[in-house]
Amino acid sequence: MSHVNIQDYEKAAQALLEPAYWDYYAGGSDDEITLRANRAIFDHIRLRPRILKDVTTCDTTTTALGTPLPMPIIVAPTACHNLAHPEGECETVRGVSQAGTIMTASSVSSRSLEEIAEAASTPLWFQLYIYQDRSITINLLERARQTGYRAIVLTVDVPRLGNRERDLRNNFKRLDSANFVVNDVTQLRRSLTWKDITWLRSLTPLPLLIKGILTAEDAIIALEHGVDGIIVSNHGGRQLDGAISGLEALPEIVEAVAGRCEIYVDGGIRRGTDVLKALALGARAVLVGRPILWGLTVKGQDGVNHILELLKSELELAMALCGCPTLNDITPSLVKL
Numbered sequence: 001m002s003h004v005n006i007q008d009y010e011k012a013a014q015a016l017l018e019p020a021y022w023d024y025y026a027g028g029s030d031d032e033i034t035l036r037a038n039r040a041i042f043d044h045i046r047l048r049p050r051i052l053k054d055v056t057t058c059d060t061t062t063t064a065l066g067t068p069l070p071m072p073i074i075v076a077p078t079a080c081h082n083l084a085h086p087e088g089e090c091e092t093v094r095g096v097s098q099a100g101t102i103m104t105a106s107s108v109s110s111r112s113l114e115e116i117a118e119a120a121s122t123p124l125w126f127q128l129y130i131y132q133d134r135s136i137t138i139n140l141l142e143r144a145r146q147t148g149y150r151a152i153v154l155t156v157d158v159p160r161l162g163n164r165e166r167d168l169r170n171n172f173k174r175l176d177s178a179n180f181v182v183n184d185v186t187q188l189r190r191s192l193t194w195k196d197i198t199w200l201r202s203l204t205p206l207p208l209l210i211k212g213i214l215t216a217e218d219a220i221i222a223l224e225h226g227v228d229g230i231i232v233s234n235h236g237g238r239q240l241d242g243a244i245s246g247l248e249a250l251p252e253i254v255e256a257v258a259g260r261c262e263i264y265v266d267g268g269i270r271r272g273t274d275v276l277k278a279l280a281l282g283a284r285a286v287l288v289g290r291p292i293l294w295g296l297t298v299k300g301q302d303g304v305n306h307i308l309e310l311l312k313s314e315l316e317l318a319m320a321l322c323g324c325p326t327l328n329d330i331t332p333s334l335v336k337l
């Protein structure tokens with residue numbers, strides 16, 4: 001069967017995965033209102049295409065924190081890739097390397113951050129949770145720096161795990177990490193505050209991004225703490241149900257930050273036109289989570305690469321049809337809210 005879009009991969013992945021693993025990957029929290037909203041907002045926002053521009057070629061290249069990228073699309077951190085493929089994140093990173101973009105390795109990965117780096121020939125970011133035992137965080141940061149990861153992505157929207165009722169029904173509990181031996185969820189630092197960001201900032205020379213901001217107020221505080229980037233995200237609808245989507249939060253954050261750091265967004269991106277809408281609203285690039293897992297499940301590294309290539313070619317076509325030969329031509333006037 002040929003897979004011509006991400007939805008085809010999603011259906012094929014559902015047919016292949018153990019039902020409990022599918023539920024862990026696909027599910028959201030509580031009533032999954034935010035999970036659905038993440039998609040619905042992209043369907044709601046329409047485009048205002050411009051015509052008669054020379055779109056013989058449309059250039060999708062960009063940079064993220066100074067790293068050149070072939071497309072404004074980055075792989076989001078997602079946990080436990082071994083549920084989709086026996087080689088887990090090592091297989092994923094081989095596919096991402098074919099596509100040449102950044103992969104953000106989750107700290108809750110089924111392969112260690114060193115194994116992932118060994119398998120990679122593409123730039124890597126490392127996603128961090130802060131644990132009760134500070135030595136775990138210090139150890140992870142140092143290992144990520146030594147292994148060549150280019151940035152730290154601190155996820156701040158999990159003071160506790162969201163209420164994922166599919167996982168409760170399935171008694172799904174496979175959230176162990178190959179990076180350390182303790183059980184992740186019980187070790188999360190519930191008392192995490194901005195003071196910890198100051199502490200973290202002082203610990204690593206790597207660029208620091210904060211993932212999980214949804215308000216202009218918090219974006220300003222993040223800037224005051226010296227972050228290099230913000231990832232506007234509701235964690236794929238898996239944490240606070242009822243939270244606004246990243247795309248809805250994006251304009252107020254872009255306005256408040258006013259160019260003082262790079263801004264990224266994730267949640268529900270499944271089409272090149274979705275990427276274009278996010279860029280029009282001010283994102284430097286987008287992150288994609290679940291589609292990578294669908295590609296990995298269905299065809300391993302080739303599936304991962306194909307997912308990224310599909311998004312890239314769809315974006316390129318959307319740029320042409322909107323009269324945008326470069327990413328700089330993608331401006332707020334392209335979208336109707």
Ligand SMILES: Cc1cc2nc3c(=O)[nH]c(=O)nc-3n(C[C@H](O)[C@H](O)[C@H](O)COP(=O)(O)O)c2cc1C
Pocket residue numbers: 024025026038076077078079106107108127155211233234235236237238266267268269287288289290291
């Ligand atoms: C199965 C799964 C595991 C995830 N694990 C992590 C994680 O370990 N760290 C993290 O910061 N975000 C994690 N996320 C959230 C993603 O980074 C991202 O915010 C979200 O998946 C984006 O939405 P999308 O899946 O609709 O693209 C996870 C998401 C999923 C679906």
Ligand SMILES: CCCCCCC(=O)C(=O)O
Pocket residue numbers: 079108129158161175184185188235238
């Ligand atoms: C350290 C807490 C477990 C998080 C598991 C990975 C994750 O973020 C998810 O959404 O699932």
